[in-house]
Amino acid sequence: MSDNNGQINSSNALELLLEEASLKGTYRMKRYPGKKFFGYFCSYFPEELIIAAGFEPLRLLPDSENSTPAELPGYCCSLAKGTLDMEIRKQYYDLIGIGFTHTCDTMQCLSGVWSACGQTKTVDIVPPVMLNAPGAFSYYLAETKNLMMTLSSLTQTAIKESSILEAIKLCAHTRSLVTEIDNLRSILPSPLVFSILRAGQLMPRVEYVKALEECLPDLKEMSSKNLHQVKILVSSAVLESDSLFAMIEELGGRVVADDTCTGYRHYSGNTVWGSVNPLTDIVQRYSEMPPCPCKNRSLNERIHHLTTLAKHRNAQGAIIIIRKFCEPHAWDAVSLAESLREKGIRTLTLELEGASVGGQERTRLQAFLEGLLESPDL
Amino acid sequence: MNEVREKQSNYRPLSSKKALQKTMGRYYALTNYHRYWGKIFRRPLAWVTSGAPVELLRAFNIHSAYPEQYAAIYSARNATVALCEVSEAAGYSQDLCSYARSNIGGVLRPDLAPLGGMPKPNLLVACNNICGTVLKWYEVLARHFKVPLLVLDTPFLPHEFTAQAKAYVLEQLISMANDLEKITGCPFDEKKLAAEMKRSREITSLWIETRQYCQNSPSPLNAPDLFINMAPIVVLRGSKAGIEYYRKLRDEVKQRAALAQGAIEDERIRLVWDNIAIWPQLFSFYKMFSEKGACFITDTYSGGWAVEHAPGTPMESLAATYTEIFLNRSPKYRANQLIKLIEDYKANGFVMHSNRSCKPYSLVQEVIRKEVMRETGVPGLMIEADMADPRAYAEEPVRNRVQAFLETFL
Numbered sequence: 001m002s003d004n005n006g007q008i009n010s011s012n013a014l015e016l017l018l019e020e021a022s023l024k025g026t027y028r029m030k031r032y033p034g035k036k037f038f039g040y041f042c043s044y045f046p047e048e049l050i051i052a053a054g055f056e057p058l059r060l061l062p063d064s065e066n067s068t069p070a071e072l073p074g075y076c077c078s079l080a081k082g083t084l085d086m087e088i089r090k091q092y093y094d095l096i097g098i099g100f101t102h103t104c105d106t107m108q109c110l111s112g113v114w115s116a117c118g119q120t121k122t123v124d125i126v127p128p129v130m131l132n133a134p135g136a137f138s139y140y141l142a143e144t145k146n147l148m149m150t151l152s153s154l155t156q157t158a159i160k161e162s163s164i165l166e167a168i169k170l171c172a173h174t175r176s177l178v179t180e181i182d183n184l185r186s187i188l189p190s191p192l193v194f195s196i197l198r199a200g201q202l203m204p205r206v207e208y209v210k211a212l213e214e215c216l217p218d219l220k221e222m223s224s225k226n227l228h229q230v231k232i233l234v235s236s237a238v239l240e241s242d243s244l245f246a247m248i249e250e251l252g253g254r255v256v257a258d259d260t261c262t263g264y265r266h267y268s269g270n271t272v273w274g275s276v277n278p279l280t281d282i283v284q285r286y287s288e289m290p291p292c293p294c295k296n297r298s299l300n301e302r303i304h305h306l307t308t309l310a311k312h313r314n315a316q317g318a319i320i321i322i323r324k325f326c327e328p329h330a331w332d333a334v335s336l337a338e339s340l341r342e343k344g345i346r347t348l349t350l351e352l353e354g355a356s357v358g359g360q361e362r363t364r365l366q367a368f369l370e371g372l373l374e375s376p377d378l
Numbered sequence: 379m380n381e382v383r384e385k386q387s388n389y390r391p392l393s394s395k396k397a398l399q400k401t402m403g404r405y406y407a408l409t410n411y412h413r414y415w416g417k418i419f420r421r422p423l424a425w426v427t428s429g430a431p432v433e434l435l436r437a438f439n440i441h442s443a444y445p446e447q448y449a450a451i452y453s454a455r456n457a458t459v460a461l462c463e464v465s466e467a468a469g470y471s472q473d474l475c476s477y478a479r480s481n482i483g484g485v486l487r488p489d490l491a492p493l494g495g496m497p498k499p500n501l502l503v504a505c506n507n508i509c510g511t512v513l514k515w516y517e518v519l520a521r522h523f524k525v526p527l528l529v530l531d532t533p534f535l536p537h538e539f540t541a542q543a544k545a546y547v548l549e550q551l552i553s554m555a556n557d558l559e560k561i562t563g564c565p566f567d568e569k570k571l572a573a574e575m576k577r578s579r580e581i582t583s584l585w586i587e588t589r590q591y592c593q594n595s596p597s598p599l600n601a602p603d604l605f606i607n608m609a610p611i612v613v614l615r616g617s618k619a620g621i622e623y624y625r626k627l628r629d630e631v632k633q634r635a636a637l638a639q640g641a642i643e644d645e646r647i648r649l650v651w652d653n654i655a656i657w658p659q660l661f662s663f664y665k666m667f668s669e670k671g672a673c674f675i676t677d678t679y680s681g682g683w684a685v686e687h688a689p690g691t692p693m694e695s696l697a698a699t700y701t702e703i704f705l706n707r708s709p710k711y712r713a714n715q716l717i718k719l720i721e722d723y724k725a726n727g728f729v730m731h732s733n734r735s736c737k738p739y740s741l742v743q744e745v746i747r748k749e750v751m752r753e754t755g756v757p758g759l760m761i762e763a764d765m766a767d768p769r770a771y772a773e774e775p776v777r778n779r780v781q782a783f784l785e786t787f788l
Contacts, residue, residue, distance in 0.1 A: 070744065071744050071745055072741060072744070073732050073734075073740060073741065073743075073744070073762065074762075075473065075734045075737075076737070076741055080741075102533070102534045104510055105509055105510045105511065105737040105738045105741070106737055106741060108510075108534050108738065109709075109737060109738060109741035109742045110741070111536065112536070112708050112709035112710070112742050112745070113709065113741065113742055113744075113745050116709055116710070116745040116749070117745055124536040126533045126534050126535075126536065126543075128531055128533065128546065129506055129510070129513060129529075129531045130529050130531040130550075133529070133531055133546075133549075133550050133553070134549045134550055134552070134553040135545060135546040135548075135549030135550060136531070136546065138542070138545065138546070139533070139542045139543065139545065139546035142540075142541075142542030143533075143542060146540075293514065294510060296513060296517070296529070299517060299520055299521065299527060300521070322471060324473065325473050327473070327474060327475075327510070327511060327514070327737070328510065328514060330470070330471040330473065330474055331470075331474065331511075331514035331515070331517070331518065332514070333469065333471075334468065334469040334470060334518070335517075335518065335521060337469065349469065351471070
């Protein structure tokens with residue numbers, strides 16, 4: 001992972017990021033023996049507090065799309081089934097705890113199922129669903145304070161304000177570096193960018209930042225710009241592999257805008273600091289970040305945000321992924337597709353069992369992208 | 379026709395059925411003709427979720443209609459598949475809630491919907507205490523009808539109802555009252571709300587009392603009775619018509635209990651039901667049990683409306699009552715609730731409907747089933763179906779499982 005001087009060079013840094021993205025947190029104890037990891041599921045779980053408590057945030061991703069733990073019915077998403085199966089197989093024995101955020105109904109239920117049949121300690125935070133509702137901010141702040149106390153109890157040490165501030169700054173720096181990469185999407189291969197972003201949710205944060213800083217200048221120099229590639233916006237829930245992005249690229253597309261839970265949406269939005277109470281800054285960030293379909297800031301804010309993003313990035317097409325049994329994204333898919341089409345952006349809605357794409361998806365993606373490539377308007 | 383079916387199903391029909399038909403018939407007539415009288419009497423029409431704080435709407439003279447209730451009727455009248463296909467053709471996944479899909483189908487093609495579909499709303503009111511789906515569903519409706527959407531966000535309770543959650547829900551209710559003042563032009567009158575709450579409490583007490591008679595053996599009611607007779611408490615909470623109806627029902631059930639008249643002949647097995655009814659199979663499904671002497675003496679679904687109102691001012695009571703409902707609670711809470719029902723009603727077993735359309739109800743059922751069996755020692759059966767969409771119901775596998783389950787009681 002490092003050269004003789006203990007410094008990582010650009011090539012090694014990129015290699016490290018890609019390796020971490022593909023390992024998805026496995027071998028973490030071997031690779032980072034001194035670190036304590038805390039698992040979480042959703043971007044609304046404030047990673048600043050995990051870091052301030054002295055832990056490394058680890059996004060939990062399934063190692064299989066075909067797991068069928070007896071505790072969940074078949075009509076449940078493969079993210080929930082796969083991760084619960086890993087818990088039952090004791091894949092998370094080393095984690096300090098696992099954080100659940102109330103976002104979708106499945107996550108809400110998974111928390112209860114997990115605490116009933118798993119071994120790892122579960123920690124809940126229930127953010128408001130209506131982020132702009134009267135009283136939502138105060139409520140969210142109190143929930144965040146409770147979370148901080150629960151995390152403190154895991155180490156028997158109070159989390160210091162200075163630690164929170166440091167964590168906020170570290171997260172802000174991470175987000176700023178990731179935003180630089182997000183802005184390079186048109187010149188970088190889509191699966192590469194997606195992998196780099198996913199790595200940031202799976203490896204120790206300081207190491208991630210170092211690796212990003214190291215490889216960013218070379219990434220800026222990298223030019224794979226292909227004028228004939230179709231610019232695409234992708235919207236989806238969690239995607240634990242690059243399979244979709246690789247196929248889009250292979251078929252002549254380039255993902256220029258990424259609204260996926262494990263992609264840029266995880267990092268998007270402003271990070272603020274400087275308030276008397278740093279928890280206020282954390283709540284402000286999570287209340288104001290571009291919402292996922294489980295949250296509501298106003299009726300059409302998410303749709304407006306995505307149509308604007310697509311226009312801003314000159315997207316010629318949009319691919320909306322519905323992960324099987326993922327209800328919030330399935331609900332938004334219809335209105336989002338209509339709005340994108342009204343803006344002149346051709347849209348394909350694709351249902352996937354997990355994160356991987358196969359022959360059936362290839363046929364649909366190929367037809368969609370070929371249609372765009374051959375369109376006289378584009 | 380129904381009577382023939384009831385006789386075949388080993389049923390003792392309720393004589394208050396006529397009163398139920400009259401009460402609900404009047405409600406549906408009023409609702410479906412709202413366009414003729416709503417403006418004249420300055421009573422806007424709201425589409426509301428079943429867990430919305432309807433007493434507050436009634437305090438503003440708002441007439442409420444329930445898409446979930448209509449969806450159950452669509453299903454009982456075999457219209458769900460056609461309506462779901464309409465919404466699926468419009469892009470809504472077949473994995474989404476069948477109530478929502480059939481409702482949207484009815485909005486897009488009212489000609490396919492029983493009762494001519496629902497009349498157009500003036501506003502929408504959703505409360506996410508029952509699921510996150512209602513928010514997404516009502517967002518779709520708000521975009522379609524271009525009417526105001528008011529949402530009451532009741533945080534999920536992994537443990538207790540916290541002080542911050544109470545304050546949050548209360549603040550939203552106060553804000554909702556302000557919004558309703560603007561929409562209706564009526565000032566908020568706390569005394570009127572208190573009167574609505576009082577009537578609502580009375581209906582709830584009558585429903586609780588009626589259900590408690592089923593602790594007798596034989597039980598005077600079976601699951602289909604509970605499901606059919608819950609309609610007024612859903613749509614007429616706080617109304618005089620609702621109170622009158624439940625008094626009649628209570629008297630009849632009380633008398634049945636005194637005379638030891640069971641809902642089914644020769645009750646031998648007492649069961650508890652968990653989850654929403656299988657509406658398209660309402661009689662045929664439960665007949666598999668009643669013909670073997672198995673009676674569903676209580677259930678968690680219609681029991682959701684048999685909960686005493688929380689204390690406090692009218693607004694505080696609304697906040698707590700609507701946040702603390704069982705679907706907004708942890709699996710541990712729900713397991714304890716089921717254990718208590720089994721003990722109070724002296725049940726021999728329980729049946730869980732793993733309902734593809736209702737994830738908050740269903741995803742946690744297996745861990746609840748194991749815990750309840752461990753704690754009570756009674757067997758629990760899980761069957762997979764859907765509350766409204768008959769395409770998700772596989773009759774033979776269900777029948778085999780039910781038969782094998784009932785044989786364990788021989």
